[in-house]
Amino acid sequence: MKRGILVLSLLSLAGVVLFQNCGRINMDANGFEVPEVSLDMNSEAFSTGDICEDELLNEFLRPQGYYEFLKDVKRCGNCHDGSTPGAPPFVHDNKLMAWDAFYQKELSGTQEVSTRAVSAHQPGFTGSQNAPYIEDLKRQMELVKPKYNSCKGIPEVVAKSLTTPTLAMDFLADVGTPLVAAETAFTRTEAATYFEAGKYVTQTFTLNPYQRIIYDEKTNRWKVFQLKKFVNPTLTAEETAHTRVETYGTQKFTLNPYQRVVTNATTKVPEVAELSRSVEKKFNLRSGIYTPEKVGDEPYLEFSAEIYRGHEVTPVKKTFAITEAPGKVVNVTRITGYTQVLDNYIVVRKPSFKMSQAVTNTAYSIKGMSILVNANLRAEATVYSILDGNICDTTKITLMNQNNSQIMVFNSILATDKLSFKFNDLNAIAKTANLICSSNNTTAPVVNIPASVTYTQLTGTTDLGVFRSQCLTCHNSIDQRGGLDLSNYDAAKARVSKIVDRMNDAGAPMPQSGLLDTRSRELVRKWMSLGAPK
Structure with a gap:
């Protein structure tokens, strides 16, 4: 069990951790939670195989330490014992497995377990009533960390926060800026017709991604309309709909204004390339x-x-009556501006x-x-x-x-x-030999999704039970947050599209603690694609 540098820090901002705190709580006269389970941790000897890390492990397993406090079924013992999919098993009966989960979630610098225990994550179960216990546990663990670092030969590092210089938001109204070379070269051809002297006449235009053609009612001709160049990498609905088809050999590509076909330098196969629009x-x-x-x-x-x-970006449309022949009037709708x-x-x-x-x-x-x-x-x-x-x-x-x-x-x-x-x-x-350096992970994870996913499975006790393990705490028949009761099949089916959208919205995710793992989200998406079967 190899670890990287353990930073001496209580100042790290607590991160989002996807776990549930389950069970009931007993309170003492002062309103604080009372531990009821006392485990004899000294009856067994445990080792990670690393004498330095064992200093931390012993603190975790000591009587009235983190493991005992969290193991109580009235706190986390019902969910974090390894029986709940997606919940880190930091109170697993296998104490080394529990330690590994705790190390990753608590001692990696984010203190996620402690932060959740004193937050409003699960009112009545987590919150300020746990603060005196958690603060004491954190202090005791901090006293052991210097022993670990000294054993590892790691110099003490003092946590340092840093704030960047301010950035004026005037750049966010980035309009009218000159096109870059890639945009200038990135053109498409569009044609439109107008009716004159008893026949249709075709006009052809070469346009860059920020240009559209609109109909000029005064001249009965089409002309180029220049959009303002807002810096925004997300395509608008109008841009998404504005496509063209290009053919390369036997392959056909449907492209939006910000896509083009290039030849892969390695495989020599045509592929779609995106033109970056972001700043x-x-x-x-x-x-x-x-x-x-x-x-x-x-x-x-x-x-x-x-x-x-x-x-x-919204097109302005108008309907015109065109007399193609005596007695033959055709109504056409044309875009006259944006x-x-x-x-x-x-x-x-x-x-x-x-x-x-x-x-x-x-x-x-x-x-x-x-x-x-x-x-x-x-x-x-x-x-x-x-x-x-x-x-x-x-x-x-x-x-x-x-x-x-x-x-x-x-x-x-x-x-x-x-x-x-x-x-x-x-x-x-x-930069020690044990330091894990970050890297860009460009390989999409392999996600195994069954051919059939049902509501019964999503609310069941198997590893497919995403609703049960991640959603029903807040969206049940008693606590229908947001007006949603996921324990009711009809209610879940009626709002399945919204559910999938929120589960995949990194800016406003559900659960609010952050995006679920890819498999959990894809299970719900699969259920929706099948028509949300019961």
Whole structure:
């Protein structure tokens, strides 16, 4: 059981962890939870095979330690004993298995188990009543960590938070900017007809992605309409519908204005390439740990993210009567213009990092990213609170799934508003042999989904029971949050499309703790595709 560097930190922002706290609670006279289960941890000897890590394991298993506190069936014992799919088994009867789950969720720097225990995750079961116990358990574990680090020969690293310089939001109204070379070369041909002198005449146009053709009622001709160049990587409905077909050999490709066909340099096979439309903002991060001989001499971390503002493009349509022949009038509807409106939300995605220069013995550790507007924390922006990685060289690494995005809604967005990012634990660290360096995972996980998925299975006790393990706590016949009762088949079927949308919405996911694993989400999507069978 090999571990990387264990950072001495209680300042890391707690991440999102997908687990349920189940059972009932007994309270003492002061309203605090009373442990009822006392396990004799000293009756057995356990070892990870690593004498250094055993220091931490012994603290976890000691009487009245974390394991005993969490093992109580009136706390987490019913769900986190390995019997519930998706719930980390940190109170499994196999204590080494329990330890491994606890290490990953609690001691990786995010303190996810402790944070959930004192949060409003499950009112009545988790919350402030647990705080005195959890704080004591955390203090005791912190006292043991120096022994682990000393045993491993790891120098003490002090947690350091860092906030980027502010970024004025005026760039979010990015309109009218010149086209880049790729956009200029990225053209398509469109044709339209007008009726004149008893016949239809064809006009042909070569257009870039930001151009459309509209009908000019005054001249009875078509003309080019130039859209404003809003920076937004998400295609609007109008853009998605605006497609063309290109043929390469025996292959046909249906492309939107931001796609083109290129030949793969390795396979020599034609494939679709996307034209990037997003804007990337960059920041240089210096932790202050490294002391250079002169300013600018130290390696630093380069942070970048795609940031854009939502907007809507709406065609303006009008119906015209065309007399094709005496007594023959045809009504045609044509687009005469477009309106563009900026939405009051911004999106942050693809947080990426790389070192400015490769250094033999130095890497950067990053844990937890928050977003601030005008120096105020955006409390709802939690998607990247679990960001966690080690950047070891000059390769650009996108931490977390590239499909994740953080959406923030505003009453209004002013050009003078200031956006910044706070990293809750950013450190230059020793690049040891045991350090796990982050990498870009470009391979999609293999997800095994059965050919048939039913409502009974989704609410059952097998590993297909996504609704039972992840949803029914809040969406049942008694507590119908959002007006949704997933214990009722008809209610679940009626809203299946909305359920799937929310389960896959990284900006406002259900459960609210964050996106479920790919298999869980695909099981529900499969159920929907089959017509939501009972």
